[in-house]
Amino acid sequence: MTQGTTTAEGCAALLRGINVGGNKKVPMAGLRPLIEGLGLTDVRTYLQSGNVAFTAPDGGDEEALAAAIGTAIEGEFGFTVDVLVRRHTYLKAVMADCPFPAAELEAKQLHVTYFSQAVTAERFAAVDPAAYAPEDFRIGDRALYLYAPQGLGVSKLGAQLSRPALNKGLIATSRNWNTVTKLVELTAPR
Known part of the structure; x- marks a missing residue:
């Protein structure tokens, strides 16, 4: 080919x-x-x-x-x-379904964690987003969207969400928004 x-x-x-x-x-x-x-x-x-x-x-x-x-x-x-x-198709849907205003944010502020299988809100029920405001997260299709206005490196919510106990039994890997959009571009039909 x-x-x-x-x-x-x-x-x-x-x-x-x-x-x-x-x-x-x-x-x-x-x-x-x-x-x-x-x-x-x-x-x-x-x-x-x-x-x-x-x-x-x-x-x-x-x-x-x-x-x-x-x-x-x-x-x-x-x-x-x-x-x-x-x-x-999946990568494009994850990008399109972003619950945060991606066009208004810097790439360092928005991250997607991709999971090996579907996750539910119950898995993260012990994490109170209000305690980390203005940071926030939402669950998507085998993905978690994290808004961290100061960046992932200093995000207390990001550290909490990545705890091994919350991700037990899963493969989880995170990408910033620049990488999310670049992967859609790189995998697009040519």
Whole structure:
């Protein structure tokens, strides 16, 4: 399949926790051929934080693709990495469904945490958003939207929401709004 004639939907692999603080180093120049070696095409990376756009010629199953990518990374780099794969249609819907006025905010103020499965408000019931105002969050489709006006690095609500007890049994990985919109662009039909 040649570039430009792809009919399969674009996907993004979201790698959790790589290239942070010198841990789990995965060079993007080494990651691209590794992903291509799985038979995936039109492979592009975005930033060093684990965002890979690609096309799966046969469509592929998100969970199977994530498992294959995780296994390939472990085989090549010697450590495990949690991987989520999401299709363009889903990524675009997450962006469109944002409950906060994204057009009015800076990218550092708005984040999306992608989850491996659906989450409910009950999972986060112990977190009182009013206690963290003006910070706020909303639950979406396998996603959580976080408004942190001072940025994620100093967000007390963000720290609370990322506690292991709240995310038990899930793969969870967060992206700022610039990355959310870039992933939609990178996975769009070409």
